Amino acid sequence: MKKWGLYLSLLIFALILTACGEPYLSTLKPAGEVAERQFNLLLLSTGVMTLVIVVVVIIYVIVLIRFRRKKGEEDKIPEQVEGSHKLEIIWTIIPIILILILAVPTVAETFNLGDVSERDKVDKDGNRENLVINVRASLYWWEFEYPDQGIVTSQDLVVPTDEKIYFNLIASDVKHAFWIPAIGGKIDTNTDNENSFYLVFDGEKADEAGNIFYGKCAELCGPSHAYMDFKVKAVPRAEFDEWVVAMQNFEEPEPQTAVAQQGKEIFENSCIGCHAVSAENSMPAEARIAPNLADFGNRTRVAGILPYTKENIKEWIQNPGDIKPGNLMYDSANFSEEELDALAEYLMSLKAQE
Known part of the structure; x- marks a missing residue:
């Protein structure tokens, strides 16, 4: 009974922990278009796997009850169905259908979420229409360069909400991975090539999170990998523009004391x-x-x-x-x-x- 009590306590504790998560740092509380679409894929795959488990358990229970050895029928041989074309077709077609249900939306979303064709789209004046941020990962800190705005920051990423933001990512020393859990899945930063993708920060969800999210390195990169974090401040476009102007005009203040x-x-x-x-x-x-x-x-x-x-x-x-x-x-x-x-x-x- 003591062991069963321990097992039950661990199970209850695990179930409680599955509900834990802050809006600024949880993949289960998506706060952007990319995270939402990835979360929907997660729900789809979980649903399919749950369905398979339920069907298998039901078949197992039916077989266990229906074909159990009964008193007086110890020598009875159940009907043998090996070589049944009908069953073979069923258990071949059903997995194919399940794989297609998983594969088609997954492949489609992979290409959609990796589409950065509009990153360098320009308006009639030759100005880039979308915000582009160059991310450089180093041991153990992050740099964010806004090439069109002519500014650079470290550790603090500031972005506008409700629009696509394109990221170009590279590493300066070893492989890292850029990840903002509530906004989208991780992408590697390599030393020998540049990766690109986009994210969208939902304005309403950002307000709920206090306009702050946190990002992490998601690739084991050294002894301080777990401490390679950064802050993301997601604000409306007007507030973002004010921040850009302030950074462009930033001059080192004269010490007051x-x-x-x-x-x-x-x-x-x-x-x-x-x-x-x-x-x-x-x-x-x-x-x-x-x-x-x-x-x-x-x-x-x-x-x-x-x-x-x-x-x-x-x-x-x-x-x-x-x-x-x-x-x-x-x-x-x-x-x-x-x-x-x-x-x-x-x-x-x-x-x-x-």
């Missing part, structure tokens, strides 16, 4: 060789070897995974290898507490919008 001024001086002597604080994408990708820190003051996470607090910023600067093992930012244990305070205050002042 002596502590922030000290932090700027430390940053320019120690960090500027890897990190840029300009939103312009004037530098080639090869020169962008660390996350761009423009608008760092408006982030909600540190290193993509920690709550945005001054203490976590200091901890990340001082011990990046402890937080994300294997990342390429060297531990800066030579900074004093005063210098860490100054650096954190300076970084938190970098804002494109208040």
Whole structure:
């Protein structure tokens, strides 16, 4: 009885967990056209498999009851039906039909969701009609370049809702995979070729999620693979345009305090060789070897995974290898507490919008 109690508890616990999921990070709560279509395929395949299981169980139970050995009929041989053309045709045609039911919509959706033919469509003035974002994955951070807008960001992806957004994806070191669970399935980022696809963020679903979604790396890429996250802010087109203008006009603010001024001086002597604080994408990708820190003051996470607090910023600067093992930012244990305070205050002042 103890074992059965344990098994029952585990079953109930598993069933409860299947209902868990946040709207900003759940494939079972689709928040866009692509995710919705993929979810419908999931429902179709689950339905077909469930039907097969139910039919097999019913046949098994019928056979078990009808053809069980009865008292007094131990030597009775049931009617033998081997070589029945009718049965052979039935159990050949039915699997073919089931495969077609699964294969036809799956293949059709694969081609539809992979269609990026309108990515470079231009209007009469020669301007691209659709938003295109170049995604570059690195150990263990993400860069998002908006080539037509002339800006680049890191870790925070900002997108408009209710329109197709085309992504060009590549990796700078090893294979990664770009995945926003609530918006669409993953796609690999490779070092030797560029992959492209599109996503759509549903405006109503985005409002329900607080306009925030989270993305992840879905390809095992190293010891900090599990910490390679990024934030997605999905907003109406007008708000997105305001953000673009703010980023295009972003200028590094002058420090307002002596502590922030000290932090700027430390940053320019120690960090500027890897990190840029300009939103312009004037530098080639090869020169962008660390996350761009423009608008760092408006982030909600540190290193993509920690709550945005001054203490976590200091901890990340001082011990990046402890937080994300294997990342390429060297531990800066030579900074004093005063210098860490100054650096954190300076970084938190970098804002494109208040």
